[in-house]
Amino acid sequence: MQRRHIILASTAAAASALFAPWAWGQSKVTRIIVPFAAGGPIDVTARVLAEQVRDALGGPVIVENRPGAGGNIGMEAVAKAAPDGLTLGIATTASHGINPWLFTKLPYDPAKDFLPVTQMLRVPNVLVMNEQTAERLNIRTVADLVRYAKAHPGKLNYGSGGNGSAGHLAGEMFKNAAGIFIVHIPYNGGNPAQVALLGGQVDFNFDNLATAAANIRAGRLRALAVTTAQRSPVMPDIPTVAESYPGFEIDTWWGLVVPAGTPASVVAELNRVFTTALRSPEVRSRFATLMAEPTPTTPEAFGQFMAAERAKYERAVKLSGAQVT
Structure with missing residues (x-):
């Protein structure tokens, strides 16, 4: 009888390790590495999720900020972490779409050093003009902007957060x-x-809708178009660039990845836990303040999406001529 109890206990422990490999007591902590500074939208959404999944993961979940080099420092830390399900990272448009072509050398391979867990969200970018400038030049639509630019080549300018940034690449794709x-x-x-x-x-700029929305509503910025394939449910009156130029699509996204080598059963359970959280009313409500809708996916779908984004941004970075050595 005693031997049978030992066998049953061992079997239960093995099952627990298989389906909740991080639940080894309160001393084991799950980390979510954010490759940008605290306080931004990526950090905020990571903290919302960390709070939501704490009970399901059976222990503390901390958000660790590792900013620098356009996200490369944080993602290198994720790539080098133990593949045990206790370290996740936030893959972004920059780290897994733009940086592979922008930087001459990366400290990680975005295709080989990570396994996808789930996409978290996508946030539209928006083409916004200074309201006074738009009024002075009588520009109310994308067509008006293009007509003016063709009649006055080089007279208009647009700003961005730097060479190779998403706003810069959106501008170059639009010009093309x-x-x-x-x-x-x-x-x-x-x-x-x-x-x-x-x-x-x-x-004008191509800005994040979450960042620009307050100034659009206050009348300081005039929104001409969003850059997603469909109109934003948050501001449905703003047309898409694709309505004028079919196929134009560029937005900001991020999601969860783990180091390569993490067991498939661990990835599957992390996906279950985090997609359940992303579908919860609490998370949907808090993400809505960022003008974003949660986008839970399967690991396979997120992996395919990131591969397609890398292909898209290869062309965009070449168009821009931007490079970081």
Whole structure:
């Protein structure tokens, strides 16, 4: 009888390790590495999820910020972590779409060093003009902007958070699609670029909708188009660039990955836990403040999406001519 109890106990322990490999007591902590500074949208959503999944993961879940090098420092830390399900990272448009082509050398391989868990969300970008500039030039639509640019080549300019940033690449893709020449003015980050737009130093930006929404509603910025394939449910009156230039699609996204070598059973259970959290009313409500809808996916779907994004941004980075050594 005693031997049977030992066997049953061992079997139960093995099953527990298989389906909840992180639940080894309160001393074991799950980390979510955010490759950007605290306080931004990526950090905020990671903390919302960490709070939501704590009970399901059976222990503390901490968010660890590892900013620097456009996300490369944080993602290198994820790639080098033990593949035991206790370390996850936030893969982003930058780290897994743009950086492979922007940087001449990366400290990780985005295709080989990670396994996808689930996408978290996608946030539309929006083409916004300084309201006074738009009024002065009588620009109310994308067609108006393109007409003016063609009639006055090089007279318009747009700002971005820096060479190779998502805003820069969106601008270059737009110029290429419309066949226009507009001057790019890079700034040291998204906030300075937005300040320049509000102050009239630049004519328009491709900004994140979550960042631009307050100024759009206040009448300081005029929204001409969102860059997603479909209109945003948050501001459905704003058309898409794709309505003028079919196939144009660029947005901001991020999701969860783990180090390569993490067992498939662990990835599957992490996917179950985090997609359940992403579908919860609490998470949906808190993400809505960022003008974002949660986008839970299977690991396979997220992996295919990231591969397609890398292919898209290879062309975009080449169009921009941006490179970081």
